[in-house]
Each structure stands twice: as C-alpha cells, then as structure tokens.
Amino acid sequence: MNTTSPFSLTHLRHVDLAVPDYRKQLEFYTGHWGLSVVATDGDVTYLAAEGSPEQYVVRIRKDSDKRLDLVSYGAADAATVDSVAHRLAADGVALVADPDVLQTPGGGYGFRFFDNDGRTIEISSDVAVRRHRKIEEGESIPVKLSHVVLNTPNPEETVAFYNKHFGFKLSDTLMHPRMGHMMWFLRTNAQHHSMAIARGPHVALHHASFELRGIDEYMRGTGKMLRAGVEKIWGPGRHMAGNNTFSYFLDPNGNTMEYTTELETLDEDTWHPHLLDFSAPEVSDQWGTANAMNEFVAKQSFNDPDKGLFVAPPV
The missing domain is CATH 3.10.180.10 (2,3-Dihydroxybiphenyl 1,2-Dioxygenase, domain 1)
Structure with a gap:
C-alpha cells in the first residue's frame, strides 16, 4: 500500500x-x-x-x-x-x-x-496510460477533467463519509448568512479540490469541470460555446475558493458542465481552510464579470433528482 x-x-x-x-x-x-x-x-x-x-x-x-x-x-x-x-x-x-x-x-x-x-x-x-499530447497555445479544448461537485440534502454526512473512508481533506467551505454552510471543497491531492459537496434539495450531479490550458484558451473556449448557441448558466468569472476561473454551460440532457483553469495548488504544511461568505460578490466572482448568482443559476445547479441511487449501472 x-x-x-x-x-x-x-x-x-x-x-x-x-x-x-x-x-x-x-x-x-x-x-x-x-x-x-x-x-x-x-x-x-x-x-x-x-x-x-x-x-x-x-x-x-x-x-x-x-x-x-x-x-x-x-x-x-x-x-x-x-x-x-x-x-x-x-x-x-x-x-x-x-x-x-x-x-x-x-x-x-x-x-x-x-x-x-x-x-x-x-x-x-493499474489502468493503462493513454497516449496523450500537449495541448498547444490557442487550443480551446479540455486538457483534463478537473473536479466534480455533488448535490445532497445531507452534506455534513457526505463530507464525513469521504473524510472517514478516504482521507479527503477540507480545503474551504462556502456559507451564506441565511442558509448556513452550503459547499465543502475536498481534496485528495495538492489540488484545491477534486470533489465538492453542495447542499441541495436532492441527490444529483451539481457539475463536472474541465481544465483548459490557460486563461486565453479558457476564454476562447467560453466564446466558442457562446457562438455555438450553447446555453450559458454562469460566468465567465473567477471564484475565490480555489482561485479558478469558471464558465458553466448546460449539456443537452440538463447537466451543468464547467470550463475552468488555474485551480489552486495547496501546500499541505501551511494551508488552513477558510469559511467564505457566499453573499459577498467577490467570493463567487473575484473579477465581477459573471452574471449574478440568482435562482436560475441555482436551479440549474440542483439538476434533476438522480434516478440511479443504490442501483449499479449495467456497464
């Protein structure tokens, strides 16, 4: 081991x-x-x-x-x-x-x-490594899968589950003065988070995030989605938790997908988790360029209730 x-x-x-x-x-x-x-x-x-x-x-x-x-x-x-x-x-x-x-x-x-x-x-x-390549300057395609965010009505229990069984560490927490703690960012390596747990009305995928090469490629990718008529939910902007950029879009079956870049790398010896107030505009978007976080954005992030709970996929 x-x-x-x-x-x-x-x-x-x-x-x-x-x-x-x-x-x-x-x-x-x-x-x-x-x-x-x-x-x-x-x-x-x-x-x-x-x-x-x-x-x-x-x-x-x-x-x-x-x-x-x-x-x-x-x-x-x-x-x-x-x-x-x-x-x-x-x-x-x-x-x-x-x-x-x-x-x-x-x-x-x-x-x-x-x-x-x-x-x-x-x-x-022991999964075989795929032949891959360096993404070139200006290429607005994902380099890799960055992280996944999961909705649950029992977030404290879910955070405790992943901490207990896998040693996921808390990087930061988002809170709201009226709604309490809303999102927990968990890491399993030096990246700020590979998983986050969000408080939601039901169990569902909140979003999956894909890392692009850099700021220019991230913005080109965001623009490519907009020109193609893909529905934008939120962005472009830069979060405070993780310090990463964000542009969220809706796929054809109603799942939220994110383009991001520059997710923070943490020093295990010196990092201390922060409690961040989500009602402060600079916490959700440091740049101030994204559309406002409102009921529409929240509703899309809640997604539909997952119909596959405690039923393993056939493949």
Missing part, C-alpha cells in the same frame, strides 16, 4: 453519465465541448481529453432514465484498492462487487461501491 501520501486516493479519473437523448449528448461533447471518442459499442461511448493520460474522462450511456452512473477515482496500486475495499466492507458500506480486473478501456484493477447517498463510486489502479 502507498505510504508516501496522506490520501487513500490519487486523483479523479472519470465521470459517467446515463442520458435519454444519447445522440445529442455525443454531438455536444465531441462537436462542441472538445472531447474525443476512444471506444463505443453503440449504446455506450467513452470520451477522452486530448491532454490527459486517462483512458477516458467522460462515459455516455443510453438509458431511458437520466442518472450519474458513477464517479471514478484512482488509487496508487492494487494493494490500496484491496485495503480500501476491505475497510469499506468491514464498516458496512455496500460493495457492488469485490475488487477484480476491470473490463472497461485501459483495464486495471478495481471495484465499485455505493456511497452514503447511493451514488456508485469506482476505485481503481
């Missing part, structure tokens, strides 16, 4: 979505968002980011129900995978199956389980 890191998990691998309008979803992610098809069987398609060594960063599956199929995280080695699976099972967490060879692109060794909210989470190691 890896003993050089304080974290059980190394990084975010991919986010998998099931959607009713499969064709439009694929057209969006390949024709507009800038991802590349690496494998498909007609009803399931795996999409890679050109700058990422991950085999794929998004998986799209055709289904009558819209759901978050799973979120996948990497582990250092097979021993860590086995150790985590053993600890989860011993603590009463429901495993979908015991660790085994994975049958998805890149193979590897891993397992899936249900978190406290019923989402399917995958932990894997």
